[in-house]
Amino acid sequence: MRRWWVGVDWSESLQDCAIVDDHGAVVTHLRIEETADGVAQLLTAIRNLNPRSHRFSRRQVPVVIEDGARLLVAELRRVRQPVIVIPPAVMARYRGRLATAVSKADRTDAALLANIVRMNPGRHRALAETSDEAAAVAVLARAQQDSVARATEAMLRMRSHLRMYYPAAIDAWAGMDRGLRRREARALLAVAPTPRAAAGLSKYRIAETLAAAGRTRMLDDQAAGLRELFAAPRLRQRPATEDAMGQRMLVHLAELDAACLQAERLRETITETFARHPHAxxxxxxxxxxxxxxxxxxxxxxxxxxxxxxxxxxxxxxxxxxxxxxxxxxxxxxxxxxxxxxxxxxxxxxxxxxxxxxxxxxxxxxxxxxxxxxxxxxxxxxxxxxxxxxxxxxxxxxxxxxxxxxxxxxxxx
Known part of the structure; x- marks a missing residue:
């Protein structure tokens, strides 16, 4: 029985689709949009490959593409069409195997994708049949991981800036879990963005700020330690420069607050979503x-x-x-x-x-x-x-x- 493979070279506008047979010859080429009509056009072309055979089904024809996160892939998977994703790096290696002078064209890339799976069917498997709930958890987990990374990057940028004029703020939470990302650290920096402002804080005001940020244990001891740390003599920038650097630090702090807030929200959402899955x-x-x-x-x-x-x-x-x-x-x-x-x-x-x-x-x-x-x-x-x-x-x-x-x-x- 003859077999066919479909290669799709995607783009933002039109998708080049090439259908190759078991000899590697392109039997059909079409360009479709990433719409419902475009997907229907592709599925119709697959069905018409062998319309007289009662044993033939479009699900016997895998669709090969480089990007598995596209709407085209989501629609194909919804109608249970097998989809195989080939990483771009693997695609580049196969392109160099076919000719000494490497060239690139959307039409030929679509055929190459199909031929990769035709020549090595045992090396490439279709995407797993994961449930919609599992896909939702995957999206949230990646987003939460990215938000934590963004919060870390924002914290490191702020820390680098603090080293230039406010090293006491770094020492205050050095060695503590999450460091400057802690709520009390961010709250205190918002109240005292400069060393001069921090040195003028009373023990009561520091304790009040820490409590408002959620600190409940050893408030007096930590407030006293911070008061002593901020009041200790250190190298300082000139007053106007220090104030300007404090304003710049508040910009970094706003970015850090937003990133931490998004990470916390996503943490709650992913916890609730995953808890509803039977595998949890x-x-x-x-x-x-x-x-x-x-x-x-x-x-x-x-x-x-x-x-x-x-x-x-x-x-x-x-x-x-x-x-x-x-x-x-x-x-x-x-x-x-x-x-x-x-x-x-x-x-x-x-x-x-x-x-x-x-x-x-x-x-x-x-x-x-x-x-x-x-x-x-x-x-x-x-x-x-x-x-x-x-x-x-x-x-x-x-x-x-x-x-x-x-x-x-x-x-x-």
Whole structure:
């Protein structure tokens, strides 16, 4: 039976679509808009490939594209048309294989995308059949991660500016969790944007500001310490320059406040959204898997039970080692090409289990005693956790420490 593949080279206006047969010849080429009529035109062209056969279905023809986040892809997935996403970097490598003089055209790129999957069908899989709820969590998780990154960038810009005229503000929250991103830090900087203003604050005013920002413990002690810190003699800018730099700092502070507010709102939204999914209790049953870490893991893994094997999940997360063997050389390194968001989430998850799971702690200590570094030992812990998570997602069971780490099992793998 003949087979066909569809390649789509996208753009903001028209999408070039090429349909190739099992010999690599282009049988149909069309340009469509990213609209409902355009999608209908593409599906009609696929149906007309073999209209006389009762065994032929358009779902046997995969659509290959470089960007999986487009509305065109969302509509194709809604009508259950298989879609395969080829990263642009992979596409560029294949383009160089076809000719010595590399050229580029939308029409030929569409045909090339289809031929990539035609020549290597086992190397490329269709997008997983994740639910709408899982896709929503993925969008929120990425947005929350981006908002935290923006808040960190805004904080670092403000900190760099504070070093030029107000180092006491940096020292006040040095070593504390979240540093200048803390609510009390931002509230106090809004009240005292310059060293002169901070030196004029009374202990009562500092305590009042800290309490208004949510501080409830050891108010008097912290207020006294801040009062002493701000009153200590330090190098200063000239008065007019200091005031101007204080105004500039308030601009940075406004950016930081907005970024922190958005991150907090998204944190609440993603927590509520993920809690409604049936997989949430499984993720939350694991040690150190809080609402944000669990949502980030779920966002990258999805809820399609057949998407990963246990080994494939570890490779996708970057915790499985990579072996290079050629002749007499043999080298094992950690995997760098992977899903970076998932790798970061697993690293944070594994680190958190060291104080919450005796089994994870024992495995980590055994790997460190065996010569592994900090990151390598955490990857081994992450491997074990992903194995357990994969099993629980397949079986529907919750996490049990005794089953995950039996007393008689070895802690080293």
């Amino acid at each position: 209790p499984i993720y939350r049953s694991f040690p150190a898997c809080g609402p944000i870490v669990a949502a980030r893991l779920f966002a990258e893994i999805g809820d399609d039970p057949g998407r990963f094997t246990a080994r494939g999940l570890r490779a996708y997360a970057g915790t499985a080692p990579l072996t290079w063997a050629s002749g007499g050389s043999h080298k094992v390194t950690h995997r760098r090409i992977c899903n970076r968001q998932l790798k970061t989430a697993v690293h944070q998850w594994a680190f958190g289990t060291l104080t919450r799971s005796p089994g994870c702690r024992a495995r980590y200590d055994a790997r460190r005693d065996g010569g592994d570094g900090y990151a390598a030992a955490l990857r081994h812990v992450g491997n074990r956790l992903l194995n357990g998570l994969h099993y629980c997602l397949q079986s529907g069971d919750l996490y049990h420490e005794e089953r995950m780490f039996p007393p008689s099992s070895s802690t080293v793998s």
